[in-house]
Amino acid sequence: MYQSLLTRRYLTSKLMPLLAALAVMLCSAMVLITWSIMGGFLVKFLDVGRNTDGDVIISWPTAGFAHYEELITMLEKDPMVQAAAPCIESWGMLALPDDRLVVVKIRGIDGRYASVSGFRDSLWWRPIDEPLPKDAERLDPRLTNHRLFEQTLADGLALKKKDPETGRLEPAVILGIEAAGFSRRMEAGYYEIPPTSILARPSKGDMESGRRLSPFICDHSVVINVLPLTSGGRDIKVASRKLPVANEFRTGVFEADQKSVLMDLGELQRMLKLDRGEALGVRGSNPYELGAENGREQAARREVVGAAEARVTNIFVKGKGGAEGDINALRDRCESVYRQFEARFKGQVPTPDAMERAKGIGTWEQNYAMFIGAVKKEIAMVLGLLMFISFVAVFLVLAIFWAMVSEKTKDVGILRAIGASRAGIAWLWLRYGMALGVVGTILGLAASFLIVRNINPIHEWLGRAFGVVIWDPRVYYFTELPNQVETHKAAIVAAGGLVFSVLGALIPALRAATYDPVKSLRFE
Amino acid sequence: MPVPTLTNPVRVQSPSTSPATDPILSARNVFKTYRLDRVEVPVLKGASIEVPAGAWVAILGASGSGKSTLMHLLGGLDRPDRDKGEVHFDGRMLSSMSASELDRYRNVSVGFVFQFYHLLPELSVIENALIPAMVLHGRLGFSRRRAELTAHADALLKSFGLGHRLTHRPAQLSGGERQRVAIARALVNDPPVLLADEPTGNLDRHTGEAILDLITRHRAETGRTLVMVTHDPEVAGRADRIVRLEDGRVAG
16 A cells, blocks of 8 residues: 555656656657557558459469450359459550650459459549548548549549540550659648649539539540560560540559559450460471571461460459458469369460469469568567667666665665565565556557657658658658557557566665665665 | 554553553663674674563663664664574564564554654655554555544544644654654554654754653553653653663663
8 A cells, every 4th residue: 555655656756757757658659659650551561462452363474374254254153252353464664645654564454353452442533522531621622523523433443435536435544643643642641633724723613514624634645555475475566555544543552553554454455465366376296397498497487376365464363251251261262263274274274283383373462472571570670679779768767766766765764664564665666667667658658649640740741841751652662651559569568668667676676675674764 | 451462463551650560572682783894893782671561661871872773673673683682572582573573563563753753755744644554454454444544643643733734744844743743653553662762862952842741641641661762861761761771781
């Protein structure tokens, strides 16, 4: 009882313990802020990965594999599979209206992609009714012009756009929102339409009619250049196509938003010569023939030998059960289905062995395993270093407690004289250390919560005030810093703060407990 | 008169002004040597004292005669040199007690009053007075009996004229008031023996007299055994019996 009373009084009457609490607070805050941001970075990345590629990916890069519709049908018959969607992945050059050329990753998709990914939610230009949390002034252009944005959303989902002259639906592209720089991200999180667009300052009449008087983002066209390759890896000829922009997408991963383009699957198949067509080959078994002019041996002429099936490079599979589903079991099931598929189309599609060697069937986590592993190791290393640094707090608490125990020697003598036991005295100081730990940790957690929750405005303010850009989205993938504090991390940090405080108080507490009461009473 | 025991101390009920004959507290041929760096300083050299239950015994001696050391030994704050003397309370040798028994002895069987008051500066008057009760009853016991124990301490302090100072800190009190708080603290667990080490030594004559009057009055009301260390023959003169200590030995 006397311990709790004295702990309270010592805490509120001295400056020194507050310094120890401050040390605990700073260490707790340092660890939790770093852990939350770096861990949040990983969580965000995992969320994006899960929402971009489905649960399991069956891939055969560049050359692709044929009969994919049959494989999709077989997969979708499996009770573990919710949906499957074809996709072509390729690198290409994006020529922007201002003559910039950007190397981008191009994905050819069709409407099924939305059933295996968060594609629909990633389309940015869509009508919204509620502003973003930080857009208090409701400046997001999507809050108005609903008629226009309903059309851009429909265009984006269809990956097609109506040609204003012919009235026909044409294949279209969806750009990553940071790829072209058509719009500018504001602090409140929305994208501002450039002032050249009438939508930036719409009149009431324009808003109601959705009439546009100057180019809007989705009025632009871009040129996509890709290099089709033969199955042997030889190039055929650069394929270029000018395509209208149907919409823009935003994943939150800067790399993806800046260097990715989605386009109509059929159109990309045609450009990459992966569509259904004539198969070229050599008749007979001899790949060489004698030249008609010089009589020398040369590669046999390739000629039409039959029909070539359309191909895709990837199939994304979404399992039932959402994020809680067992994606490893799903991957095993996909492998099993692929073996049946290969048996059906023997010689026309890669063998299961080849697939296994190329790691052609894997979960989205396996796809990003190298990156995820590196980030996890980086987090562990940084946290380890911070814990080591935080251990300094133990010595700080120890030094402060040592001084305080010395200062309170007479109190120890008095307490011993009135019957307090050695254990009681030790408990008084340990309890005091614990109280300091609790105070320091609570303050540290509160500070962490405040800082992490407001990390983006703080970062933006630092940028404005001092020109300091700590978090460069070009380097760190994400356009915004993660700002969530997870409960279990806060609990672990709190426990650590407490343990460190008690450890720091332990030696001074034992020292106080061993004081000779008579000498303590005579202490001046 | 019922003699309080270590495990079940009883309040001293019967007022008495005359010394009883049974020694409640005694020291027999005790030696105590302190070590200062490498030098051994013998303080007590075979001192003996018997304190009958209900008596007021004054230990009179000059500075350095070992009187405070003798009182510390009687109060279980310190131990005699190994195998050199015994201190008995109620027939039981203190050196045979375990550490927790000795803690309890200091908590319930004796109450200390020091020359320099030794109050805890962060606590209020009432809290200082209640500290031994908190030590005795523990968190749960004290919480259960908080009202009763607080009322007891409150009554004690009021009887010492400190009713208006209950929430004050020691720094806000005069020397006399601080000493009265220290006496209340020593008495809050109703120990059968009060050990006072120069209780007036840090006070002016007038205040010292008042403190002695208070102790005398309280003792007259309760018949509590009192051992008082003093260098002042006039103060010692109030006691039932005077033990003179000279150079670590009892002179008479």
